[in-house]
Every structure is written in structure tokens, then in C-alpha cells.
Amino acid sequence: MDGIESTLRLYAPFLVSYGAVIVPTAAVCFLLAYLLNRRAKSGTFYVERTTDDAQDDDDNSHPSSHEYDDDAEHIPYRADVYPQEEMIARSEAFHxxxxxxxxxxxxxxxxxxxxxxxxxxxxxxxxxxxxxxxxxxxxxxxxxxxxxxxxxxxxxxxxxxxxxxxxxxxxxxxxxxxxxxxxxxxxxxxxxxxxxxxxxxxxxxxxxxxxxxxxxxxxxxxxxxxxxxxxxxxxxxxxxxxxxxxxxxxxxxxxxxxxxxxxxxxxxxxxxxxxxxxxxxxxxxxxxxx
Amino acid sequence: MDGIESTLRLYAPFLVSYGAVIVPTAAVCFLLAYLLNRRAKSGTFYVERTTDDAQDDDDNSHPSSHEYDDDAEHIPYRADVYPQEEMIARSEAFHxxxxxxxxxxxxxxxxxxxxxxxxxxxxxxxxxxxxxxxxxxxxxxxxxxxxxxxxxxxxxxxxxxxxxxxxxxxxxxxxxxxxxxxxxxxxxxxxxxxxxxxxxxxxxxxxxxxxxxxxxxxxxxxxxxxxxxxxxxxxxxxxxxxxxxxxxxxxxxxxxxxxxxxxxxxxxxxxxxxxxxxxxxxxxxxxxxx
Structure with missing residues (x-):
């Protein structure tokens, strides 16, 4: 604790004199670093987290779904259904x-x-x-x-x-x-x-x-x-x-x-x-x- | 150009007086920003570029291949081979x-x-x-x-x-x-x-x-x-x-x-x-x- 106090006492005048220069400089530098980093990241478009949460991979509930015809009706979906013994056999063959x-x-x-x-x-x-x-x-x-x-x-x-x-x-x-x-x-x-x-x-x-x-x-x-x-x-x-x-x-x-x-x-x-x-x-x- | 010159003339004394404070402050801030950013990135482990180039996805030619028994011999690999007409039929069915x-x-x-x-x-x-x-x-x-x-x-x-x-x-x-x-x-x-x-x-x-x-x-x-x-x-x-x-x-x-x-x-x-x-x-x- 003594060390910290004496350090503070030593540097306080310096900080008072130069604070008006150090603080804005630091702010500008951090802002610059942030902007440069953002730019670098936007080059990769790696979406770490987005508000497009729970976004479906081919049906998207958010405004970026350009690939849909907004006025088109849903269409029925029919899956190929197999008897369960056949499903088991097919899953084994695939495995x-x-x-x-x-x-x-x-x-x-x-x-x-x-x-x-x-x-x-x-x-x-x-x-x-x-x-x-x-x-x-x-x-x-x-x-x-x-x-x-x-x-x-x-x-x-x-x-x-x-x-x-x-x-x-x-x-x-x-x-x-x-x-x-x-x-x-x-x-x-x-x-x-x-x-x-x-x-x-x-x-x-x-x-x-x-x-x-x-x-x-x-x-x-x-x-x-x-x-x-x-x-x-x-x-x-x-x-x-x-x-x-x-x-x-x-x-x-x-x-x-x-x-x-x-x-x-x-x-x-x-x-x-x-x-x-x-x-x-x-x-x-x-x-x-x- | 005149604008730039007069701006320089105006601020040069300021830069001379405070340069010794601004430059180290800027350097420290950029370094901090860089380190913080590195740390954030290492949390995601998103490999944007690595020297492990051309790294095979299950056979790895570099020292991180812990999952192999280093002394084991290679084993023969036999693929299931089909006549080409059957390959075409299978590829169509899969498609x-x-x-x-x-x-x-x-x-x-x-x-x-x-x-x-x-x-x-x-x-x-x-x-x-x-x-x-x-x-x-x-x-x-x-x-x-x-x-x-x-x-x-x-x-x-x-x-x-x-x-x-x-x-x-x-x-x-x-x-x-x-x-x-x-x-x-x-x-x-x-x-x-x-x-x-x-x-x-x-x-x-x-x-x-x-x-x-x-x-x-x-x-x-x-x-x-x-x-x-x-x-x-x-x-x-x-x-x-x-x-x-x-x-x-x-x-x-x-x-x-x-x-x-x-x-x-x-x-x-x-x-x-x-x-x-x-x-x-x-x-x-x-x-x-x-």
C-alpha cells in the first residue's frame, strides 16, 4: 500500500499537468483501434453473435430474407415416409x-x-x-x-x-x-x-x-x-x-x-x-x- | 494546401511541447487495444488464417495431431466400387x-x-x-x-x-x-x-x-x-x-x-x-x- 501511495504522490502533479492531453489522446487512440478492428472484422463477416437469434437456416424470419417472394403462399410439404423397420435398415446402411x-x-x-x-x-x-x-x-x-x-x-x-x-x-x-x-x-x-x-x-x-x-x-x-x-x-x-x-x-x-x-x-x-x-x-x- | 500549412504552424508548438506525452500514450493505448482484441479473438478460436496451411481435415501433417498412434503403420483402404452406370443411378437418387x-x-x-x-x-x-x-x-x-x-x-x-x-x-x-x-x-x-x-x-x-x-x-x-x-x-x-x-x-x-x-x-x-x-x-x- 505504501508503494502505491508514494507512486501516486510522485506522479500526481504529472497527471494533473498532462491529463488534458493524455485523456483525449487515449480516447482517440482507442476509438481508432476499435474502428480499425471493426473494419478488419467486417472483412470476414464472421457472425459471432447476432440479434438474428434462432435464425432458421433456410427460412429466415428477419428482414434480410431477400430470397423469398414475400407475397407467395406457403406450399404443402410431403416427406417420403417409410415403415419403421425400413427406416432402421436405411439408417444402418447409411451409418x-x-x-x-x-x-x-x-x-x-x-x-x-x-x-x-x-x-x-x-x-x-x-x-x-x-x-x-x-x-x-x-x-x-x-x-x-x-x-x-x-x-x-x-x-x-x-x-x-x-x-x-x-x-x-x-x-x-x-x-x-x-x-x-x-x-x-x-x-x-x-x-x-x-x-x-x-x-x-x-x-x-x-x-x-x-x-x-x-x-x-x-x-x-x-x-x-x-x-x-x-x-x-x-x-x-x-x-x-x-x-x-x-x-x-x-x-x-x-x-x-x-x-x-x-x-x-x-x-x-x-x-x-x-x-x-x-x-x-x-x-x-x-x-x-x- | 494553405489550410494545411497554417494548421501545422498553429499546432506545431503544441506538438513539440506535448509530443513526449502524446506519443507514448498513443503507443500504450494501441498496444492495450491490440492485446484486448487478441484476447477476445482467442476466446472464439476462429482460425482465419494459420500456418497449418493445406491442413487435411482428418489426416494432419503437423505436430498437433494427437489423435494418431505415431508408431502405427498405415492400413490399406478399399473403397466400395460400383460400375459407372450404377454410380450414375446412385448419384441421381441421392440428388x-x-x-x-x-x-x-x-x-x-x-x-x-x-x-x-x-x-x-x-x-x-x-x-x-x-x-x-x-x-x-x-x-x-x-x-x-x-x-x-x-x-x-x-x-x-x-x-x-x-x-x-x-x-x-x-x-x-x-x-x-x-x-x-x-x-x-x-x-x-x-x-x-x-x-x-x-x-x-x-x-x-x-x-x-x-x-x-x-x-x-x-x-x-x-x-x-x-x-x-x-x-x-x-x-x-x-x-x-x-x-x-x-x-x-x-x-x-x-x-x-x-x-x-x-x-x-x-x-x-x-x-x-x-x-x-x-x-x-x-x-x-x-x-x-x-
Missing amino acids: MMMQKRRTVRFFTDRPIPRTIIENVLYAAGASPSGANSQPWTYVVVSNPATKAEIRDIIEAEERINYERRMGDAWVKELRILKTSWRKPHLETAPYVIVVLRQLYGVRSDGSRKNYYYTDISVAISVGILLAGLQNVGLVTTTTTPLNAGPALRKLLQRPANERVMLLLPVGYAAEDATVPPLRRKSLDEQFLWV | MMMQKRRTVRFFTDRPIPRTIIENVLYAAGASPSGANSQPWTYVVVSNPATKAEIRDIIEAEERINYERRMGDAWVKELRILKTSWRKPHLETAPYVIVVLRQLYGVRSDGSRKNYYYTDISVAISVGILLAGLQNVGLVTTTTTPLNAGPALRKLLQRPANERVMLLLPVGYAAEDATVPPLRRKSLDEQFLWV
Whole structure:
């Protein structure tokens, strides 16, 4: 306590003399920092919390629902209903199918009819999204030259990652993952799907339209895509090439409102494909029944 | 230019006298603002950009891959391979099935065997995730008292939203969406699934384990869940009850590292269920072929 008191006594005259300068300067600086930070954040449009609470992902009860025809009547909805034994069988088959899914990085170059990829993508495009914004752009690359350019971009980034990180842990990791900065599978796989997220929409007059929950919306859509790929026996490597995003966006000439979120090479698994053994969390850790 | 010069001439003596106070004050304030902002961000663990670039979603080439047995050998991977005509047929069936999916808010209380929900959830739990973190907790609520409490929490929040927002647009919105702050379907639906995202992991010694891309990972898993529900003929309302999140987390007694991400009532669609007409973006707007 003595220390604090003597400190105060020492600096009080200073604070009295300069307070009129320090306080406004501090206020201006904090305001500036706040504004700069707000601006940086608005670039990502990450909605941490909004008053659009309990916002339905494709039916939105708030004014931003541009995608509805306000005067249209509701239409009846009829679900496909199955007997419960059939529901059980279908749920088991779906579980077994998805349980077999793994992230695979070994592909063959065997061609795949485009209609298969289209159907799976169109299913993903019917995903729910925040205020029905449908904030995804799927760029499907099959052109060998463009695939080679994508590989170059990813390898340049990955090489930096690997070379920066070389050390004791490196050899061990390499052994288990059998991977390196080299990504030949980006050229082997017949398709490379670049998934972009739209940060905001653009109206025909060029003005911006706010989008909400774009991360969640695009990722839900990708979940449906992964189920669709598994359902036809194709594999993919789910990767998040964020540092390579700007270069990929430039290569694909995508507009300023889009950001690369995922990169998915798609093809048949190689005959000799291998995967590392996975440790799944126990069911009790993932699922609770109340 | 004259204006700037005379302004400088006017304030230069002030800046000379007080510069020694203004500059350090500004520096300290910016530093403080930066640190406070960093701290706020680290609370959300939103990975905007990381050096873990091109990080595979379930095979991770970087040191944070705790979930692998470092000494285990790779294992062979065998995909289910179908003739291409069958692949086309399966992709069409999947597309047709998912195209019928809609966010539905009218449920019956018809019971559903738990094994169906389990299978669909277990499929979602086999989703890829950043560094194999599996950062999801699915709390499945069927207990009527807990469902009623969830309804209370959501309605209290929604009522504030609706009452704050009442105005010209309100009647119009209400007409098209046929919705209000009242959410009886949260009690009617036999299951309400609360999807929580783990911001970080907790080791057995209590220390924190960094998780990456938790938003994307959990949402991909939810996409698989939605496909699984559609596959058995059940419906859900995909909602993001973020403002109600803390109250829901408290009700369900979930730990500090978890955040409510989505709330999904699950059941059979009511016989007279309706949905608003949706405007889907054109295929050209969603899918590009390069």
C-alpha cells in the first residue's frame, strides 16, 4: 500500500499537468483501434453473435430474407415416409456407408462421367443456408493445365510449411502420415473441387447484401457433398488451403466477395491406397442422451 | 494546401511541447487495444488464417495431431466400387432425395425408435475434422421436461427479437413465414438435438489442446446428419440459436470449452406441414466448370 501511495504522490502533479492531453489522446487512440478492428472484422463477416437469434437456416424470419417472394403462399410439404423397420435398415446402411469414409490421398486417374459429379454437387447445392443465402461457389477443375497450376500453388505453400517446421518431430510425422509437401494427387485426381464462401452477396445494382453464417452454411453443404461422394464410391481429401486461398482465387478469377474455404480432389481411390489408423472418440464422448 | 500549412504552424508548438506525452500514450493505448482484441479473438478460436496451411481435415501433417498412434503403420483402404452406370443411378437418387429436403417447422409427436437417431448420429460422428479433433458434442434431448425448458429459453430470446423488430416489415414477414416467437414444435418433435462445438480439447491432466477449424468441422458433420435424416424420411429445422446458447449450455450442464452451434428439432413432418416457396440460385451461379 505504501508503494502505491508514494507512486501516486510522485506522479500526481504529472497527471494533473498532462491529463488534458493524455485523456483525449487515449480516447482517440482507442476509438481508432476499435474502428480499425471493426473494419478488419467486417472483412470476414464472421457472425459471432447476432440479434438474428434462432435464425432458421433456410427460412429466415428477419428482414434480410431477400430470397423469398414475400407475397407467395406457403406450399404443402410431403416427406417420403417409410415403415419403421425400413427406416432402421436405411439408417444402418447409411451409418455403415459413412463409417467407411476416410480422407484418402491416393487416387487413380480413371475418368469419371461429369454427370456423377454434377448430381452430387446439385445435392450439396440444395443444402440449407443462413437466410437462404446459398453462399457457396463450387469451382470444379478438370482441365489438366489448371490442375497443374493448383498443384504448384499448394506445393509452394506446403514446402514453406514443411521447411519451416523441420526438426525432431518432422521425421516421426513423415513416417506416420507418409506425406510431404509434394501433392501429385492434385493432378492425378480427375477433378479438383475448389469450394469458395461468399462473404456477402452482390445485388444487380452492385450493392452489398449481408449474408449470415456463411462458414456454417458452406460447410453443411460440403457435408452433404461428402455423403454424396461416399454414396457413389468416390474418395476425397478434405483440405483447408487457407494460405493458398488468395492465389487460388486469383487463378480461378473469382470476385472480391469470395474466399477459398476447402480444396477437394475427387476420384477413385488407388488400388494400393493406404490411410493412417484413426482414433475415434468413444460414443459417450460425442453423443449424450437427455 | 494553405489550410494545411497554417494548421501545422498553429499546432506545431503544441506538438513539440506535448509530443513526449502524446506519443507514448498513443503507443500504450494501441498496444492495450491490440492485446484486448487478441484476447477476445482467442476466446472464439476462429482460425482465419494459420500456418497449418493445406491442413487435411482428418489426416494432419503437423505436430498437433494427437489423435494418431505415431508408431502405427498405415492400413490399406478399399473403397466400395460400383460400375459407372450404377454410380450414375446412385448419384441421381441421392440428388433427388436431397433436392426434396426442406427446413420444416411442423412436426408430429409420433415416436421414433432411438436406434434410428443413433445410426444417423454415428454416421455424422464419422465425419472428417481438423487434425482429427472430432470437436462436436451432440446432446439429444427427448425428455419432455427438458424440451419444455429449451422451448422456454428459445421463446424468451425470440420474443425479444420479434418485439424489438415489430414495424412495417413485421406483418409482411409474419404472413410469408407463418412463424412467430412461439416455438411449439420444440416440444412436439420427439427429439431436439443440440449441437455443440468444442473450442479446444481438454487432456486428462486438465491442460488445453488446440483445435483447428472447429466451425467447419462441426458443420460438415451436421451436413452428413442432414443427409442421414433425409435418407430415413425425417425432417428438421436447422437453426442457429446463438443468443440462447449460454442458457442452453447451462441447462445441459456442458463444460466451458463448448458452445452451442445449432439446434435441430427432429421428427416426422406433420401431415399438413407447409414451407415457404424457395428461390434457388441458378446452377450457373453455384457451379463453375473449368
